[in-house]
Amino acid sequence: MNAVVRHPLRNERIRAALAQLAVAAFVLALVGWLAAGVLADMRARNLVPGFDFLRNVAGFGISEGPAFAPTDSYGRALVVGLANTLRVAVVGIVLATAWGFAVALARISGNVLLGGMARGYIEALRNTPLVLQLVLWLSLLRALPPLSEAIALGSVGAGAGAAGGAAGGAATQTAWLLLSRKGAAVAWWQLTDGAPFLALDLPTTGRFGYDGGLVLSPEFAALLFGLVVYTGAFIAEVVRSGIEAVSHGQLEAARAVGLREGQALRLIVLPQAMRVIVPPLTNQYLNLAKNSSLAIFIGYPDLFNVSQTVGNQTGQFVAVLGIVMAVYLTISLGTSLAMNAYSRRARWVGR
Amino acid sequence: MMTARAYAIVRRHGAWWLAAQAALTILAALLVWWTVPPLLRWLWWTADWSVVTANLRLFILFRYPTEAAWRPALALAMTVAAVGLAVRRAAARQSASGARTLLWLLGAVLASFVLLRGVGSSVVPMNLWGGLLLTLILAATAIGLSLPLGIVLALGRRSALPLVRWTSVAAIECVRGLPLITILFMASLVVPLALPDAWRPDTVLRAIFGLTLFSAAYVAEDVRGGLNAVGAGQYDAARALGLGSVAMHRLVILPQALRAVVPAIVGQFIALLKDTSLVLILGLTELFGVARSVVNQPEHLGRFREALLFAAVVYFVLCGGLSRVSRSFEMRGRESRRGRAVERT
Numbered sequence: 001m002n003a004v005v006r007h008p009l010r011n012e013r014i015r016a017a018l019a020q021l022a023v024a025a026f027v028l029a030l031v032g033w034l035a036a037g038v039l040a041d042m043r044a045r046n047l048v049p050g051f052d053f054l055r056n057v058a059g060f061g062i063s064e065g066p067a068f069a070p071t072d073s074y075g076r077a078l079v080v081g082l083a084n085t086l087r088v089a090v091v092g093i094v095l096a097t098a099w100g101f102a103v104a105l106a107r108i109s110g111n112v113l114l115g116g117m118a119r120g121y122i123e124a125l126r127n128t129p130l131v132l133q134l135v136l137w138l139s140l141l142r143a144l145p146p147l148s149e150a151i152a153l154g155s156v157g158a159g160a161g162a163a164g165g166a167a168g169g170a171a172t173q174t175a176w177l178l179l180s181r182k183g184a185a186v187a188w189w190q191l192t193d194g195a196p197f198l199a200l201d202l203p204t205t206g207r208f209g210y211d212g213g214l215v216l217s218p219e220f221a222a223l224l225f226g227l228v229v230y231t232g233a234f235i236a237e238v239v240r241s242g243i244e245a246v247s248h249g250q251l252e253a254a255r256a257v258g259l260r261e262g263q264a265l266r267l268i269v270l271p272q273a274m275r276v277i278v279p280p281l282t283n284q285y286l287n288l289a290k291n292s293s294l295a296i297f298i299g300y301p302d303l304f305n306v307s308q309t310v311g312n313q314t315g316q317f318v319a320v321l322g323i324v325m326a327v328y329l330t331i332s333l334g335t336s337l338a339m340n341a342y343s344r345r346a347r348w349v350g351r
Numbered sequence: 352m353m354t355a356r357a358y359a360i361v362r363r364h365g366a367w368w369l370a371a372q373a374a375l376t377i378l379a380a381l382l383v384w385w386t387v388p389p390l391l392r393w394l395w396w397t398a399d400w401s402v403v404t405a406n407l408r409l410f411i412l413f414r415y416p417t418e419a420a421w422r423p424a425l426a427l428a429m430t431v432a433a434v435g436l437a438v439r440r441a442a443a444r445q446s447a448s449g450a451r452t453l454l455w456l457l458g459a460v461l462a463s464f465v466l467l468r469g470v471g472s473s474v475v476p477m478n479l480w481g482g483l484l485l486t487l488i489l490a491a492t493a494i495g496l497s498l499p500l501g502i503v504l505a506l507g508r509r510s511a512l513p514l515v516r517w518t519s520v521a522a523i524e525c526v527r528g529l530p531l532i533t534i535l536f537m538a539s540l541v542v543p544l545a546l547p548d549a550w551r552p553d554t555v556l557r558a559i560f561g562l563t564l565f566s567a568a569y570v571a572e573d574v575r576g577g578l579n580a581v582g583a584g585q586y587d588a589a590r591a592l593g594l595g596s597v598a599m600h601r602l603v604i605l606p607q608a609l610r611a612v613v614p615a616i617v618g619q620f621i622a623l624l625k626d627t628s629l630v631l632i633l634g635l636t637e638l639f640g641v642a643r644s645v646v647n648q649p650e651h652l653g654r655f656r657e658a659l660l661f662a663a664v665v666y667f668v669l670c671g672g673l674s675r676v677s678r679s680f681e682m683r684g685r686e687s688r689r690g691r692a693v694e695r696t
Contacts, residue, residue: 020514027518037545111372114379127621127670128663129628132639136659261368290530296632304532317540325533332528 038318045315051323053314054078060309062301064217074310078320081306082327088220088302089289092227096288097281099228100235105265107240118236125233131297133230138222138298142181150180150205174204178213184221188214219300223292231288238284242277243269282339286332293328303327402654403661406645410661413481413636419473423484426463430491433459438613438680453498460495464488477555481636483665485555489627489637493562494570494620500563501570502609506600508575519571526568532629535561539633558630566623573615577608617677621670628666638662 042049054075062068062077065084107118125133145151152158154176178185185203190212203213216224246269254264295302307324311317403410412420437452467488469475480488507519526534538561543551552560581604589599628639636644642662646655 016512020512023512023515023518034541034545038541041544106375109372109375111375111379113383114375117379117382123671124667127625127667127674129625129639129666131628131631132642132659132663132666135643136656136663139655139659286528293530293532294629296532304530321533321537321540325529325537328530328533329525329528333524336524336528 042318047315049319051319053316053319056314058310058313060313062306063299064220065301074314077306077310078303078323081301081303084301084306085289085292085295085303088223088227088292088295088300092224092231092288092292093285095224095228096231096235096284099232100284101239103232103236104239104243107236108243122233122236125230126237130226130230130291131294134222134226134294134298137226138218141183141218141222144179144181147180147182147205147209150178150182153177153179156202172205174202176202178203178205178210180205181218182209183218184216185210185213186216217300219295219298222298223295223300227288227291230291231284234284234287235281238280239273239277242273242280245276246272279339279343282335286335289331290328398657398660399654400657400661402645402648402651402657405651406641406648406658409482409645410638410641410665411483413484413641414479415475415481415484416479419469419475422466422469422475426466427487429466430459430463453502457495457499460492464492477553480555482641483638485630485635485637486624486627489555489558489562489630490620490624492559493566493627494616494623496559496563497566497570498616500567502574502605504567504571505574505578508571509578523568523571526565527572531561531565531626532632534565535629535633537561538564554633554635558627558633558635562623562627562630565626566619569619569622570616573612573619574608576615577610577612578604580611581607614677614681617673621673624670624673625666638665 039049055073057071058074058077059070060077061070062080065080065087068077068080103118103121106114107122109115150173152173152175156174156176158173176187187200187202189198190201191197201212203215204211209215243265250268250272251264254268255261259267292302293304296305296308299305303324307320311320314320408417412423415423433455437456440452467475467480468477504519504523507515508523510516510519535558539554539557542557542560546552585603585607586599589603594602627637630637631640631643639662642658643655645651646653646658651658
């Protein structure tokens with residue numbers, strides 16, 4: 001009769017089941033509540049739930065990216081926005097990696113002047129908001145000379161103004177890199193019909209814009225530059241701490257077997273440091289991709305920016321935001337999964 | 352002797368390396384020569400800082416009434432004191448009551464918020480809040496609120512209950528995979544729709560909601576790192592003493608885990624301080640927003656760079672200063688721990 005009858009809530013199993021049930025109920029209630037609110041609001045504004053509006057004609061233009069006409073659909077507009085996001089993210093990641101490694105090497109070079117400059121640069125960029133930097137870069141770019149007086153780096157030639165008259169006899173410039181308030185233009189390989197399929201195409205200042213070369217709009221140039229120098233500062237710190245994580249004995253051993261400083265770094269230290277560097281480096285790549293959504297502050301038509309325009313025109317803010325979030329999540333989670341697979345393999349190989 | 356030393360350096364590094372070093376030094380010097388003098392010239396002569404000096408009040412308080420400026424000052428003093436006390440307690444290892452320290456912090460932040468808003472006839476509507484004041488309020492409130500939420504998420508992620516674990520993982524990874532700007536936008540768009548009209552929160556509260564949600568996911572990952580650093584022996588010891596799961600975490604695990612993540616959380620606070628500049632998208636005017644808006648005054652047209660640079664310097668001083676303070680605490684903590692270890696042996 002004295003058998004201990006435990007209260008059901010004292011039973012570990014029952015408590016666990018109840019806790020799970022409570023969490024599930026909470027999550028379902030939260031989602032249902034939000035969904036109900038959103039649907040009620042859509043009814044009040046005479047909006048049809050669903051994604052059919054994506055087929056309607058957009059009626060606005062997009063300043064750059066894949067061809068887009070105002071007669072194209074909203075769905076197509078979002079695709080163009082995504083292409084613009086990927087364009088700036090991919091180019092930005094490549095350049096930020098190169099720049100970040102260069103700055104890290106400058107920082108640990110032992111060269112006092114260069115190291116000090118690298119340190120000042122890293123501190124300044126890491127401790128100020130990216131938005132502020134982007135807006136500053138765009139404003140500096142807009143303060144560059146006009147097209148007719150473009151700054152030419154690696155000038156190849158200057159000719160008399162094309163078509164005379166209105167051009168006022170301003171000289172045209174041909175160079176490897178041209179900079180003006182109309183943006184930047186760099187020499188680039190272009191497909192040609194002639195024998196060498198790829199021919200180097202040098203940009204020239206025209207009357208209303210650049211002729212030839214790879215032309216970067218001021219918004220794209222400012223966004224790309226801003227993302228590269230900002231993320232580069234973070235990457236430099238990641239690389240530096242990775243290199244410092246390799247024990248000093250490795251460097252001494254490399255010297256002892258007669259390797260030069262550069263060889264020791266390239267053959268001994270960096271390969272070991274990479275194992276430490278790669279995970280945080282991936283985080284920085286993802287940060288760069290996510291930070292490209294700040295394009296809206298400087299008017300570059302990336303995915304988020306375009307989605308805001310679509311939302312404004314259709315009123316379907318929630319649906320559009322859902323699409324944008326799904327795209328970013330796919331990019332982020334996909335990269336994370338790939339990364340985890342890589343580090344698992346790297347761990348097998350190492351040690 | 353000089354030549355012998357130089358010869359040794361050449362032998363060790365190779366002549367190419369030396370030449371490269373020389374070239375790098377020259378390059379760096381040229382870079383300094385090209386950029387620094389024009390920059391100084393601009394700072395001293397070309398720039399017109401009246402856009403900053405004439406609008407200093409806007410930059411700091413925005414439209415918060417000047418006669419009530421003692422309230423932000425008091426709130427700041429209160430919060431700094433609470434944080435200082437919490438850090439001292441943590442350093443002194445008096446943290447069998449880690450939960451109480453957290454509650455103090457939270458209390459200080461909420462009390463500051465109430466003080467700033469006021470009650471009854473002394474209410475300062477939140478649409479008057481702005482400038483540096485709003486930047487600090489947003490960052491402090493969001494980090495204060497995201498700490499408990501982040502701890503809950505981190506514990507949830509390690510829970511043995513699958514549903515709890517999956518929910519936490521999904522929440523953390525979704526938020527971390529999204530740009531802050533989309534989360535802020537969602538907070539301002541979707542959350543009000545789910546509430547009755549009379550309860551529609553003010554824009555400042557929506558921004559705090561979005562920032563808290565965002566920051567909590569990152570805090571959760573920091574805390575998870577701290578939890579992983581606590582040895583398995585601590586769990587065994589706590590269980591051997593007969594502590595239940597809640598008491599074990601509150602008295603044994605969390606105090607150790609949280610002490611280990613203080614630097615990471617300071618880093619998160621710094622990141623948040625910078626990220627508050629994005630609330631401009633919700634129509635709030637914090638420090639960066641003020642810099643953007645004062646240049647619309649007719650007498651300061653085109654003085655955008657001066658205003659931006661001033662805001663950048665304020666951010667730099669705040670964030671750089673905080674990270675320096677945190678680093679020095681970290682050093683001191685490491686030294687004192689080493690000292691204790693020596694004592695014990």
